Amino acid sequence: MVERDTGGGNRIGSTKTTFEIIHQLQENGPARLSEIADELDLAESTAHRHLNTLCDLRYVSRVGTQYQLGLRFVRLGRAARTREPAYEMAEQYVQSLSEETQERCQFVVEDHGLGIYLHMATGSKAVRAGFGVGRQIHLHSSSAGKSILAHYPRERVDEIFDRWELPALTENTITDREKLYAELERVRERGVAFNREEHVDGINGVAVPVKRDDSVLGALAVAGPSNRLTGDRLEDELPARLLAAANELELNITYSSPDSSNAHVVE
Incomplete structure (x- = not known):
């Protein structure tokens, strides 16, 4: 796996966190909320808000207690x-x-x-x-x-x-x-x-x-x-x-x- 470049300059932290969650699901597959939060060192409440937003936008799906990438990414x-x-x-x-x-x-x-x-x-x-x-x-x-x-x-x-x-x-x-x-x-x-x-x-x-x-x-x-x-x-x-x-x-x-x-x- 290639480490993501952090770079310098102005960044929007919430956007970066959203994509870290997406990359986490891409690299490790379906995961529970607690697993995602632990892996990225996030509060579960923070991870939950990002995941809910991604689910609303259909970029992430929830199956039981696990989250996974949504098929909307196929078109992108x-x-x-x-x-x-x-x-x-x-x-x-x-x-x-x-x-x-x-x-x-x-x-x-x-x-x-x-x-x-x-x-x-x-x-x-x-x-x-x-x-x-x-x-x-x-x-x-x-x-x-x-x-x-x-x-x-x-x-x-x-x-x-x-x-x-x-x-x-x-x-x-x-x-x-x-x-x-x-x-x-x-x-x-x-x-x-x-x-x-x-x-x-x-x-x-x-x-x-x-x-x-x-x-x-x-x-x-x-x-x-x-x-x-x-x-x-x-x-x-x-x-x-x-x-x-x-x-x-x-x-x-x-x-x-x-x-x-x-x-x-x-x-």
């Missing part, structure tokens, strides 16, 4: 995921890659300096490592994250590192900035990023960026057991498949854009 999640048409187009490529590779495949985008799993599919041999759509991850430790960071200006990369720091998720995580800058330069030159047990022990990954014009929209990635994603498969076979898929996706994004020109077509 769908709206966020489809705000960019290119995001929807990536879904079929994730599905195809998972079927071809038989591994776990995903499309990851950056939001507020974190990686978000926007689409995910699991092949027949995929390891289910507890990640799902909507999951937030640190960018520096994943192949998808490094694919994205490699195409950002140094100033933006520094902002992200300053905000979220560089936690060591495994003993292989790169936590030194200069080493990361060198790694991102290699990613930029080759067009492919690797994660060798840097995010989760026993899991390797490979990713490529998906770009529109000069901006990166996200990254296509494949992840699997380190004993299976190794050697030529990790270094050559999977990068070739990912690069081909990304190139096709980028072409479809470009030519489906309402701004694309058909001036070269003679009627």
Whole structure:
């Protein structure tokens, strides 16, 4: 789980408390009032007022003595995921890659300096490592994250590192900035990023960026057991498949854009 950034500046405390309750229900599932209050160090009366409001707005449901997220969030999640048409187009490529590779495949985008799993599919041999759509991850430790960071200006990369720091998720995580800058330069030159047990022990990954014009929209990635994603498969076979898929996706994004020109077509 990624720790939430507390930041500075002006904040509305009651709004923050409401979303802490929502995140609590998201991460831990249905819970009783006392459990929610204890977890967040709130008075039960305070937690109860927030939960009642969320129930009135249909964002939280109560079943017996337990509270759980309401299905109204489904519409919000769908709206966020489809705000960019290119995001929807990536879904079929994730599905195809998972079927071809038989591994776990995903499309990851950056939001507020974190990686978000926007689409995910699991092949027949995929390891289910507890990640799902909507999951937030640190960018520096994943192949998808490094694919994205490699195409950002140094100033933006520094902002992200300053905000979220560089936690060591495994003993292989790169936590030194200069080493990361060198790694991102290699990613930029080759067009492919690797994660060798840097995010989760026993899991390797490979990713490529998906770009529109000069901006990166996200990254296509494949992840699997380190004993299976190794050697030529990790270094050559999977990068070739990912690069081909990304190139096709980028072409479809470009030519489906309402701004694309058909001036070269003679009627």
